[in-house]
Amino acid sequence: MTSYSKIAMNKRGQFINNNTRDRGEGQNEAEQALFRELWEACAGPLVTAPREGELVFYFPQGHIEQVEASTNQVPNENMPVYDLRSKILCRVMNVVLKVEPYTDEVFAQVTLVPEPIQDENKVEKEPPLAPLPRIHVRSFYKTLTASDTSTHGGLSVLKRHADECLPPLDMTKDVPTQELVTKDLHGNEWRFKHIYRGEPRRHLLQSGWSVFVTSKRCENGELRVGVRRAMRQQVNVPLSIISSHSMYLGVLATAWHAASTRTMFTVYYKPRTSPVGFIVPYYQYMESLKINYTNGIRFKMRFEGEEAREQRFTGTIVGIEDVDPKKWPDSKWRNLKVVL
Amino acid sequence: MTSYSKIAMNKRGQFINNNTRDRGEGQNEAEQALFRELWEACAGPLVTAPREGELVFYFPQGHIEQVEASTNQVPNENMPVYDLRSKILCRVMNVVLKVEPYTDEVFAQVTLVPEPIQDENKVEKEPPLAPLPRIHVRSFYKTLTASDTSTHGGLSVLKRHADECLPPLDMTKDVPTQELVTKDLHGNEWRFKHIYRGEPRRHLLQSGWSVFVTSKRCENGELRVGVRRAMRQQVNVPLSIISSHSMYLGVLATAWHAASTRTMFTVYYKPRTSPVGFIVPYYQYMESLKINYTNGIRFKMRFEGEEAREQRFTGTIVGIEDVDPKKWPDSKWRNLKVVL
DNA sequence: TTGTCTCCCGACGGGAGACAA
DNA sequence: TTGTCTCCCGTCGGGAGACAA
Numbered sequence: 079m080t081s082y083s084k085i086a087m088n089k090r091g092q093f094i095n096n097n098t099r100d101r102g103e104g105q106n107e108a109e110q111a112l113f114r115e116l117w118e119a120c121a122g123p124l125v126t127a128p129r130e131g132e133l134v135f136y137f138p139q140g141h142i143e144q145v146e147a148s149t150n151q152v153p154n155e156n157m158p159v160y161d162l163r164s165k166i167l168c169r170v171m172n173v174v175l176k177v178e179p180y181t182d183e184v185f186a187q188v189t190l191v192p193e194p195i196q197d198e199n200k201v202e203k204e205p206p207l208a209p210l211p212r213i214h215v216r217s218f219y220k221t222l223t224a225s226d227t228s229t230h231g232g233l234s235v236l237k238r239h240a241d242e243c244l245p246p247l248d249m250t251k252d253v254p255t256q257e258l259v260t261k262d263l264h265g266n267e268w269r270f271k272h273i274y275r276g277e278p279r280r281h282l283l284q285s286g287w288s289v290f291v292t293s294k295r296c297e298n299g300e301l302r303v304g305v306r307r308a309m310r311q312q313v314n315v316p317l318s319i320i321s322s323h324s325m326y327l328g329v330l331a332t333a334w335h336a337a338s339t340r341t342m343f344t345v346y347y348k349p350r351t352s353p354v355g356f357i358v359p360y361y362q363y364m365e366s367l368k369i370n371y372t373n374g375i376r377f378k379m380r381f382e383g384e385e386a387r388e389q390r391f392t393g394t395i396v397g398i399e400d401v402d403p404k405k406w407p408d409s410k411w412r413n414l415k416v417v418l
Numbered sequence: 419m420t421s422y423s424k425i426a427m428n429k430r431g432q433f434i435n436n437n438t439r440d441r442g443e444g445q446n447e448a449e450q451a452l453f454r455e456l457w458e459a460c461a462g463p464l465v466t467a468p469r470e471g472e473l474v475f476y477f478p479q480g481h482i483e484q485v486e487a488s489t490n491q492v493p494n495e496n497m498p499v500y501d502l503r504s505k506i507l508c509r510v511m512n513v514v515l516k517v518e519p520y521t522d523e524v525f526a527q528v529t530l531v532p533e534p535i536q537d538e539n540k541v542e543k544e545p546p547l548a549p550l551p552r553i554h555v556r557s558f559y560k561t562l563t564a565s566d567t568s569t570h571g572g573l574s575v576l577k578r579h580a581d582e583c584l585p586p587l588d589m590t591k592d593v594p595t596q597e598l599v600t601k602d603l604h605g606n607e608w609r610f611k612h613i614y615r616g617e618p619r620r621h622l623l624q625s626g627w628s629v630f631v632t633s634k635r636c637e638n639g640e641l642r643v644g645v646r647r648a649m650r651q652q653v654n655v656p657l658s659i660i661s662s663h664s665m666y667l668g669v670l671a672t673a674w675h676a677a678s679t680r681t682m683f684t685v686y687y688k689p690r691t692s693p694v695g696f697i698v699p700y701y702q703y704m705e706s707l708k709i710n711y712t713n714g715i716r717f718k719m720r721f722e723g724e725e726a727r728e729q730r731f732t733g734t735i736v737g738i739e740d741v742d743p744k745k746w747p748d749s750k751w752r753n754l755k756v757v758l
Numbered sequence: 759t760t761g762t763c764t765c766c767c768g769a770c771g772g773g774a775g776a777c778a779a
Numbered sequence: 780t781t782g783t784c785t786c787c788c789g790t791c792g793g794g795a796g797a798c799a800a
Contacts, residue, residue, distance in 0.1 A: 148659045319488045321684040328668020344661040569792050
């Protein structure tokens with residue numbers, strides 16, 4: 079019997095821990111599935127990575143917005159757009175879930191191939207992909223307190239979380255203790271001493287916790303740990319490799335070249351950098367078109383709220399217009415004005 | 419009277435310190451000139467940044483090589499090149515010397531405008547630019563020893579360097595001491611206690627040195643400190659913003675677009691990432707063409723050697739061929755084969 | 759002249775229960 | 780039940796001269 083547990087935490091900050099038990103399947107498959115679970119826990123509840131084989135729309139505008147968010151730079155106005163249409167119907171060739179080595183930011187490397195038929199109304203109907211088989215994992219997150227991050231002592235694990243997610247301690251002992259060996263998304267091992275002490279008694283992670291906090295990332299073989307940062311804080315200080323202008327042109331030229339020669343191209347989707355996905359499943363897009371968005375209509379939208387729980391808000395549409403009608407005529411990208 | 423001093427150091431590592439005295443000129447000009455001196459000290463003796471107004475050749479091939487070195491990725495073979503020529507004659511519009519925030523790598527942001535006349539033989543002759551006025555600065559570098567980087571004690575400054583570069587100590591005191599306040603290229607202040615102690619006596623930088631070593635970067639108001647890293651160690655772990663394929667296309671599209679519309683474009687020149695400059699002054703290029711490189715000819719070449727001193731080697735040319743004759747026909751980029 | 763070692767001592771931080779919200 | 784404080788004590792590291800290359 080193997081026990082899996084996943085822990086993810088955030089300085090700002092959320093904390094996720096996850097634990098499950100299952101009987102030896104193919105270890106590689108299990109490893110992969112676990113990786114995906116942890117990746118998703120770090121990505122947050124709102125994120126869905128594209129799936130292999132899926133038919134999707136790729137929005138160059140949205141892609142460029144993400145690049146702008148990554149580089150903190152907006153290229154100047156007079157940018158050529160060539161004759162690129164505002165969305166490109168593509169088949170997802172390949173998806174690799176990845177993590178940035180130093181920031182622990184999760185992202186998906188997506189390879190797309192433009193479809194021969196671009197007219198969305200002439201596309202043969204396809205059923206949405208069956209949901210991926212999921213492993214049963216238990217996890218928790220916690221907003222770190224001052225005491226949790228202080229140099230004195232370790233992380234105080236809420237009783238509920240410890241009971242649900244951590245391997246049980248031998249409570250017959252005077253001071254119940256065990257060592258948790260965990261791995262993060264990079265494959266690095268992190269060890270924590272899980273102890274039940276204090277007056278009154280409480281669950282604590284110490285001996286290794288502070289190293290983890292300062293390093294700000296982790297995951298282990300049987301137990302998993304990851305970092306999910308608060309959405310806002312954006313600590314991206316990218317290297318100056320090419321100018322933002324060249325990046326912009328690179329994105330356009332790539333899409334243009336792929337669309338005209340119908341060859342595959344690769345993009346990085348970073349859900350924590352720009353929350354709006356620029357790769358949208360075909361059927362989802364078509365569904366959303368059916369809804370007749372007009373002024374005055376009420377809608378619901380999901381946000382990541384306190385403690386990274388999913389929250390829903392409702393709003394009212396007050397206007398419909400193109401973001402940039404000159405460059406991207408008739409684009410469906412971000413064209414609703416709403417009031418919450 | 420103001421005293422300027424410049425210190426740059428390297429983990430691997432070189433150490434540079436520079437000190438000069440001059441009487442109050444315009445502080446901004448002096449600041450700028452000092453910045454340039456420190457930037458050049460960190461860039462190493464072989465690097466010359468392009469100058470504003472200069473006529474230069476821009477080599478897309480070389481630029482792409484640098485991007486590849488920055489991303490550690492080589493894009494796949496079948497890359498479109500469009501109809502871009504192997505070198506573009508440009509006027510340097512603007513040069514801004516910069517530093518990467520976290521790695522302390524120096525680089526130049528260069529804005530170029532393609533010239534109307536591209537034929538190198540029809541260009542009106544221009545004299546090379548007059549050398550920039552330089553301030554008198556004294557600096558030193560030192561390969562750090564185990565003791566220098568150890569947690570016990572500080573940096574041992576060689577007597578020669580202290581005498582030449584550091585403000586003089588009051589040697590009448592029992593234990594001569596002073597505080598050095600320095601600034602790095604980012605404008606951050608670093609303070610060191612400069613003390614003359616030990617038996618026998620020696621110059622030491624302590625109290626602040628270890629913080630500097632761990633932070634790995636610095637410079638101060640009157641005294642300057644910078645970091646020049648060993649050429650090889652390349653600690654670049656770039657963020658995945660766009661695919662290397664898109665970067666490649668971005669570079670090409672930028673050059674192509676600029677050349678065909680004759681509008682300006684911006685590139686980053688990183689001398690420590692790829693030592694071969696891809697922006698070559700026109701007159702230098704023309705001079706080098708005059709030399710008839712044929713097999714068997716002996717030549718001299720400069721390298722950065724031990725302690726980052728400039729070293730010269732001589733070699734013999736054994737072949738001349740195009741690196742990539744299919745994509746870049748008749749390119750003069752890197753086409754000599756040599757034996758040292 | 760300068761690199762390494764060792765010794766001294768103060769500061770910092772892991773680890774414990776006390777206590778209060 | 781859990782966040783903060785404080786106290787204890789061990790470790791780490793700045794800072795000194797000894798010593799040797």
